[in-house]
Amino acid sequence: MKGALRIGRVAGIDLYLHWTFGLLIAGIFAFYVLHGAGVQAALAGVLLVLVVFGCVVLHELGHALMARRFGVPTRDITLYPIGGVARLQRIPEDPVQEFWIAVAGPAVNLLIATVLALVLWGIGGRFEPDALVQPRLHFLTSLMWINLLLVGFNMLPAFPMDGGRVLRALLALRMNYVRATQIAASVGQGMAVLFGLIGLVTFNPILLFIALFVYVGAQQEAQQAMLRSLTQGIPVRQAMMTRFQVLYPDDSLGRAVEALLAGAEHDFPVVEDGQVIGVLTRKALLHALAREGRTGKVRDAMQPCQPIEATAMLEEAFLQMQASGCEALPVVHNGQLVGLLTLENVGELMMIATALRQAEAGRLHVPRILS
Numbered sequence: 319m320k321g322a323l324r325i326g327r328v329a330g331i332d333l334y335l336h337w338t339f340g341l342l343i344a345g346i347f348a349f350y351v352l353h354g355a356g357v358q359a360a361l362a363g364v365l366l367v368l369v370v371f372g373c374v375v376l377h378e379l380g381h382a383l384m385a386r387r388f389g390v391p392t393r394d395i396t397l398y399p400i401g402g403v404a405r406l407q408r409i410p411e412d413p414v415q416e417f418w419i420a421v422a423g424p425a426v427n428l429l430i431a432t433v434l435a436l437v438l439w440g441i442g443g444r445f446e447p448d449a450l451v452q453p454r455l456h457f458l459t460s461l462m463w464i465n466l467l468l469v470g471f472n473m474l475p476a477f478p479m480d481g482g483r484v485l486r487a488l489l490a491l492r493m494n495y496v497r498a499t500q501i502a503a504s505v506g507q508g509m510a511v512l513f514g515l516i517g518l519v520t521f522n523p524i525l526l527f528i529a530l531f532v533y534v535g536a537q538q539e540a541q542q543a544m545l546r547s548l549t550q551g552i553p554v555r556q557a558m559m560t561r562f563q564v565l566y567p568d569d570s571l572g573r574a575v576e577a578l579l580a581g582a583e584h585d586f587p588v589v590e591d592g593q594v595i596g597v598l599t600r601k602a603l604l605h606a607l608a609r610e611g612r613t614g615k616v617r618d619a620m621q622p623c624q625p626i627e628a629t630a631m632l633e634e635a636f637l638q639m640q641a642s643g644c645e646a647l648p649v650v651h652n653g654q655l656v657g658l659l660t661l662e663n664v665g666e667l668m669m670i671a672t673a674l675r676q677a678e679a680g681r682l683h684v685p686r687i688l689s
């Protein structure tokens with residue numbers, strides 16, 4: 319995980335803190351001090367943020383543990399200033415499973431808020447939301463309201479929020495997955511535009527930032543679903559590159575650079591004793607060059623990527639790419655290296671498939687609009 323600090327391990331899942339998180343803490347401290355609140359109040363504000371992020375971790379664990387119940391492992395959980403991200407190894411296509419995984423996060427915050435409300439009721443504390451301005455005096459009240467806000471914000475029916483997934487899952491019970499994703503993504507983007515407008519009118523930069531975040535997230539989700547549907551039923555051999563050059567682990571990086579400059583390919587399978595042992599991508603090559611120069615070895619720069627069978631389906635290849643972090647996969651058939659599958663190839667294949675589908679859809683949609 320780049321730019322992130324590993325801070326621990328919960329329920330077998332690594333927990334990372336992104337470096338920008340430090341900016342948030344410094345920002346919160348400065349905010350209180352600049353508003354003349356004094357150092358003590360500033361420290362209380364920072365403590366509140368830290369405890370809130372503890373709640374965010376519990377939220378992400380809610381997703382992760384529910385996913386585990388459905389046999390989906392979580393790669394890691396990373397905390398960013400805008401919230402946490404639990405990277406599930408895959409998103410289940412069964413809408414019922416996706417529904418439960420999506421609601422499990424906000425359910426945790428609702429539970430925390432309920433417990434806090436009971437405690438406040440027990441000790442005769444305050445419930446008014448204006449307590450948020452004075453976290454030092456009304457810590458538990460502030461924490462309760464923030465957890466309720468987290469529930470509300472996350473349940474907005476907009477990708478990439480949990481509510482967007484809930485909406486998609488509910489729609490997917492009645493229609494196909496891609497259509498459901500497109501509708502949920504459109505709702506998300508509509509909402510993002512609305513946020514953006516409100517942000518502009520009220521000069522609220524945070525709202526503008528959220529609008530952008532939601533808009534981009536919705537678009538990505540729609541694209542992924544589209545990609546998934548377009549690649550359904552296409553075997554790897556149809557999308558792989560068949561003309562490629564191989565490298566050997568003891569080749570120098572200088573030799574790899576020559577291969578890169580000589581041809582159109584960016585990624586090279588690495589072969590040892592007739593067996594594929596990994597892939598050297600252009601990105602990895604450039605990184606290694608910057609580190610070790612031309613005399614470095616391919617062995618130290620390559621990624622150990624498991625090969626995929628030529629007869630396997632593209633969906634399986636994507637899952638493998640996602641799970642392993644390999645952007646290119648060597649393709650084998652009967653134990654022999656026969657090709658290389660890169661996202662670029664697949665992208666090209668998709669462009670062709672989309673163009674063909676649009677041509678087809680154009681013909682099919684006209685009578686339906688008229689009728």
Ligand SMILES: [Zn+2]
Pocket residue numbers: 377378381423424472480
């Ligand atoms: Zn969530």
